[in-house]
Amino acid sequence: xxxxxxxxxxxxxPLLLAGFLAPYPYAEQHREHPYVPxxxxxxxxxxxxxxxxxxxxxxRLFPGNGRLFGVDPPAVVFLLGSDAYxxxxxSRLLYGGRxxxxxxxxxxxLSLALGLAAGVVAGYFGGWWDGLLMRGGELAMALPWLxxxxxxxxxxxxxxxxxxxFLVSTxxxxxxxxxxxxxxxxxxxxxxxxxxxxxxxxxxxxxxxxLIRRHLLPLTAGVAGTQATLLIPQFMLAEMAxxxxxxxxxxxxxxxxxxLNEARQYHALLLHGWLLAPGLAAIPVLLxxxxxxxxxxxxxxx
Amino acid sequence: xxxxxxxxxxxxxxxxxxxVLSFLLAQVAPGDFYSxxxxxxxxxxxxxAALRAQSGMARPLPVRYGAWMAGILRGxxxxxxxxxxxxxxxxxxxxxxxxxxxGCATLFAWLIAIPLGIWSATRTGMWGDRLSTAATSxxxxxxxxxxxxxxLLLAVQTGWFPTGGKESRGYSRMGPVQQLRDLAWHMAxxxxxxxxxxxxxxxxxxRAAMLETLDAPFALSARAQGIPRRRLLFRHLLxxxxxxxxxxxxxxxxxxxxxxxxxxxxxxxxxxxxxFLEAVMARDFAVVLAVVMxxxxxxxxxxxxxxxxxxxxxxxxxTVDG
Numbered sequence: 001x002x003x004x005x006x007x008x009x010x011x012x013x014p015l016l017l018a019g020f021l022a023p024y025p026y027a028e029q030h031r032e033h034p035y036v037p038x039x040x041x042x043x044x045x046x047x048x049x050x051x052x053x054x055x056x057x058x059x060r061l062f063p064g065n066g067r068l069f070g071v072d073p074p075a076v077v078f079l080l081g082s083d084a085y086x087x088x089x090x091s092r093l094l095y096g097g098r099x100x101x102x103x104x105x106x107x108x109x110l111s112l113a114l115g116l117a118a119g120v121v122a123g124y125f126g127g128w129w130d131g132l133l134m135r136g137g138e139l140a141m142a143l144p145w146l147x148x149x150x151x152x153x154x155x156x157x158x159x160x161x162x163x164x165x166f167l168v169s170t171x172x173x174x175x176x177x178x179x180x181x182x183x184x185x186x187x188x189x190x191x192x193x194x195x196x197x198x199x200x201x202x203x204x205x206x207x208x209x210x211l212i213r214r215h216l217l218p219l220t221a222g223v224a225g226t227q228a229t230l231l232i233p234q235f236m237l238a239e240m241a242x243x244x245x246x247x248x249x250x251x252x253x254x255x256x257x258x259x260l261n262e263a264r265q266y267h268a269l270l271l272h273g274w275l276l277a278p279g280l281a282a283i284p285v286l287l288x289x290x291x292x293x294x295x296x297x298x299x300x301x302x
Numbered sequence: 303x304x305x306x307x308x309x310x311x312x313x314x315x316x317x318x319x320x321x322v323l324s325f326l327l328a329q330v331a332p333g334d335f336y337s338x339x340x341x342x343x344x345x346x347x348x349x350x351a352a353l354r355a356q357s358g359m360a361r362p363l364p365v366r367y368g369a370w371m372a373g374i375l376r377g378x379x380x381x382x383x384x385x386x387x388x389x390x391x392x393x394x395x396x397x398x399x400x401x402x403x404x405g406c407a408t409l410f411a412w413l414i415a416i417p418l419g420i421w422s423a424t425r426t427g428m429w430g431d432r433l434s435t436a437a438t439s440x441x442x443x444x445x446x447x448x449x450x451x452x453x454l455l456l457a458v459q460t461g462w463f464p465t466g467g468k469e470s471r472g473y474s475r476m477g478p479v480q481q482l483r484d485l486a487w488h489m490a491x492x493x494x495x496x497x498x499x500x501x502x503x504x505x506x507x508x509r510a511a512m513l514e515t516l517d518a519p520f521a522l523s524a525r526a527q528g529i530p531r532r533r534l535l536f537r538h539l540l541x542x543x544x545x546x547x548x549x550x551x552x553x554x555x556x557x558x559x560x561x562x563x564x565x566x567x568x569x570x571x572x573x574x575x576x577x578f579l580e581a582v583m584a585r586d587f588a589v590v591l592a593v594v595m596x597x598x599x600x601x602x603x604x605x606x607x608x609x610x611x612x613x614x615x616x617x618x619x620x621t622v623d624g
Contacts, residue, residue, distance in 0.1 A: 139323065142316050146560030147578070147597040154582040154590050155327050237445055241564055244447055245579055257447070264451055264568060270458050279448035287443035294439070 001295045008288040015097035015285070021068050022091035023077055027252040030076055030086035035272050038081045050077050081274035083262060093278050096254035097285065103170045104236035108228050110174030111235075112181055116224065119185025120212055124193060134186070137179040146241060148176055153247050162253050169248050173238045181227045185220045192219040222300055229293040233286045240282065256282055305620075309609045313602040320598045321374075325367050328587045374595065380588035384581065389592045392577065397596065399468055400573035404555075404562050406489060407496035412551075414501045419508025420535055423516060438502035446499045446561045450568040453491045463491050466570025492571050499561050500554065507550050511543035518542070545616050552608030556601050 014021055041059060042049045048059035050071050057071045071077050079090040122133040143151065152172050160168065192198060198215050206214075242248040243257030251258070256278040262268060263275035361369075373380060379389035418434060425431040457463040468488050469481075476484060515521055516539065524538050566575035574593055581589035613619055 135319075138316060139319050141556070142320050142598050142601060143594065144556040144559035144563075144597050144601060146563050147594060150563075150578060150582050151324065151327070151590065151594050154585070154587075155330065158583065158585075240445060240447060241560075244564070245567060247582070260447060260451060264454065273455065276448075276451060276455065279445065279451060282445055282448060283443050286445065287440065290439060290443050 001292075001299065004288070004291040004295050008292050011284050011288045012101065014094060015101050018091075018094035018098045020066070022088070022094045023067055023069055023071075023079075024088040024091045026087070026092050026095040026254050028087060028091075030082065030088075033076055033078070033082055033086040034084050036076070036078050036082040036086070037272075038274055039076065039078045041077075052076070080277045081272065083259075083275065089259070089274060089277055092254035092259060093256075093281050096256045096259055096278055097281060099166070099249065099253065099255050100236045100239050100257075100282075101285075103166070103173065103239040104232040106170045107174035107177065107235040107238075108231045110171065111177040111231060112224055112228060114175065114178035115181030115227070116185055116217075116220065118178060118182040119220070120189050120216060122182070123186040123189030124208070124212060124216065126190075130186075133182065137182060140176065140179050145176060145238070149173065149238060149242065150245070150247070152176065153242070158247075162249050166249050166253075169239060169242050173235050173242070177231060177235065177238075181224065181231070184223045184227065188220045188223050189216050192216050226293065226296050226300060229289060229296055233289040233293075236282070236286070305613055306610055309606055313606045316602055317595075317598055321371065321595060322367070324591055324594045325370065326363075328591055329363060370591075374592075379592040379595075382581075382586055382589050384584040384586040384589070389588050392589070393574075393592055393596065396572065396574045396577050399571060400559075400562060400566070400575070402485075403489065403492055403496065403566070403571060403573060404558050406493045407500060407558065407562075408551075408555075410493065410497045411500040411504055414497070415504030415508050416540075418501075419505045420512050420540070422505065423509045423512035424535070426513065434505065438505050441498055441502040444498075446495055447564055447568060449498055450492075450495045450565050453495060454569060457491060464488050468572050492565050492569050495565050495569070496558065496561055500558060503554065503557075504547075504550070507547060508543075511546050512539060515539045515543040541615065545612065545618075548608050548612045548615070552605040555604035559597055559600060 039050055042051060042056070044056070049056040050059055051057075059069060059071055059077060061069050063069065063071075069077070076082075076088075078088045080093060081089050083089055083092070118133045118137075122130040140148070149172060152175075153169075156168055156172075193216070198211060201211060201215060239248060239255065240257035240260070243255040244261050245257075246261065248257055249255050259275070259278040263272075263279070268275050370380060377390055379393060381387075382389045382392060385392055422431045422434045453463075454465060457465050464487065469484055520542075521534070521539055524534055529538065562573065563575035563578065565571065566573040567579055570576075574596065577589065578593040580586075581593065
C-alpha cells in the first residue's frame with residue numbers, strides 16, 4: 001500500500017511541477033522547427049550538449065527563467081520532438097497532464113459531493129426521496145456514459161473560451177458520474193441508520209442534522225475514499241475522450257486527448273511516431289491510481 | 303412470468319423518461335441547425351424564420367413531442383437537416399456496423415475471459431495467476447484510445463491491416479466468402495481494441511466469482527466425491543458463479559458502447575459513433591436524439607435480457623421473487 005502510494009506520488013509529481021520541469025511554455029511556437037524528432041542530447045565529458053547547425057550548445061540547469069533546464073535561443077531542446085507548429089511535445093505533455101489531472105480531481109470532488117448528498121438523503125429519509133433519487137439515478141445510467149456525456153455537451157454552446165470549456169467539461173463529467181457513489185453511500189447510510197450508537201443518539205433526542213453530520217457521514221468516509229481513487233482515473237479518461245473528440249479544451253491549451261487527435265493523422269502516424277507520447281504518458285498515471293484503488297479495496301474487504 | 307412483465311414495464315418506463323428528458327434538453331439547447339446562418343447577409347431573418355416554421359419547429363412543445371414519438375414508433379426518426387435526408391435510413395447501416403463490432407468484441411472477450419478467469423482462480427498465488435493479474439492490471443491502465451492509435455500505427459507502418467472503413471472498394475462485386483473475409487479483415491483491429499479493453503475487466507470478475515464458489519461447501523463436497531476436475535469446474539462451479547457475471551454482461555454493455563464510440567471515431571469505422579459526433583458538432587438534433595434513444599434502447603434491452611437470463615438460470619431469484 002505504501003509503495004503503491006509512493007508510485008502514485010512519483011507519477012503525479014511531474015504533472016504538478018509542469019511549470020518548473022517543462023523547458024518551454026505550452027503555447028510557445030518555433031515555426032522553423034515543425035515535426036522535429038526528439039532532440040539528441042550529447043554527453044561530452046559528462047556534460048550535456050545539444051547540437052544545432054553544427055554548433056554545440058550546453059544544456060543548462062536553471063537557465064534563469066524559473067525552469068529546470070533549457071538551452072540558449074538558436075538551439076532548441078525537444079525531448080519528445082515537436083508538433084506541427086514547432087511546439088515542444090514534452091512541455092505540452094506535462095501541461096496537458098496537469099489539465100487532465102485537474103479535471104479528474106475537480107470532477108471527482110463534484111460527483112462525490114453530489115453522490116454524498118443524494119446518497120445520504122435517499123438512505124436517511126427514505127420513502128419518496130429515495131424513490132425519486134434512485135429512479136433519477138437509473139435514468140442517468142440508461143445511457144452509455146460517453147453518449148450521455150456527448151448528449152449533454154451537445155446542449156451547451158460549442159464555441160466557448162478555454163477556461164469556460166475546461167469548467168464545462170469538468171462540470172459535465174462530474175455531474176454525470178454521481179450515480180455509483182450515490183448508490184454505495186445510500187447502502188452505507190441505510191445500514192448505518194440502524195446501528196446501535198445511531199439509535200442511541202436518536203433516543204437521546206439528536207436531530208437529523210446532528211445524526212447525519214456526526215454519525216452517518218463518518219461512516220461513509222471509507223466508501224467515499226475508495227470511490228475517489230476509482231473515479232479520478234475514470235474521469236481523466238473521460239476528459240481525454242472529450243478533448244480527443246474535439247469537445248474539451250481547445251487550442252492552444254494542450255490536453256492529452258487533443259494531442260492524441262493530432263497524432264491520429266495518417267502522415268503523423270507514418271512519420272512522426274513521437275506524437276503518440278501523451279497516450280503512453282497516460283498509462284503509468286492510470287496504472288498508479290488503479291494499483292492504489294486495488295490495494296484499498298483489498299484492505300477494506302479484509 | 304410476472305417477473306418478466308415487471309422488468310419489461312420498468313424498461314419501457316425508463317425509455318419513455320429518457321425520451322421526454324432528451325427531447326426537453328434538445329429544446330432548451332441554445333441554437334439549432336438554422337442558427338449557423340444567423341450572421342449570413344445572404345439569408346434574411348425572415349427566411350430563417352420561415353424555414354424554421356416549415357420544419358415544424360414553431361409548434362408548441364407537447365405537440366412536437368407527440369409527433370416525434372409517434373414517428374419513432376412508426377420507425378421514422380425525423381429529418382436530418384445536415385444530411386438533407388430522413389434519419390432512419392442513415393441510422394440503419396450505422397447500427398448494423400456498431401452492433402457487429404460490439405457483438406464480436408463481446409463474444410471474443412467472454413471466450414477469452416471465462417477460461418482465463420477460471421484458470422487463474424484455481425491457481426491463486428502461483429505464478430500463472432500473478433502473471434494474469436499483472437497483465438490484466440496493465441491492460442486496464444491502457445486507455446482504449448491509446449490502444450486504437452497504437453494499432454492504427456501498426457496498420458500504417460506494416461500495411462497488414464486497412465486503416466479505416468468497413469469494406470474495400472468493389473465489395474459489392476465480391477462473392478459471399480470473399481465479402482466475409484474482407485469484412486473480417488477490416489474488423490480485426492477495432493474488435494481487437496475493444497476485446498483488449500473489455501477482457502481484463504471480465505477476467506477479473508470471472509476470477510472473483512469463481513474464487514467465491516471454489517470456497518463454497520458444496521464445491522468441497524463435490525471434490526470429495528471424486529468428480530473430475532474439469533467436470534467440477536465447468537458443470538458444477540461455473541453455473542453457480544454465473545449470477546454476477548450475467549448481470550455484468552448487461553452492465554458492461556454501456557462501457558462497451560462508449561468504448562466503441564471512441565474506437566469508431568479513432569479508427570474510422572462507420573458506426574453510430576462518428577455519426578453522433580458529427581450531429582453534435584452540426585447541432586443536428588434529429589440525429590442526436592435518434593442516436594441517444596437508440597443507445598438507451600440497446601442498454602435497456604441488454605439489461606432486460608440479462609435479467610431474464612438470470613431469472614431462467616438462477617433458481618435463487620425465482621424463489622425470492624415468486
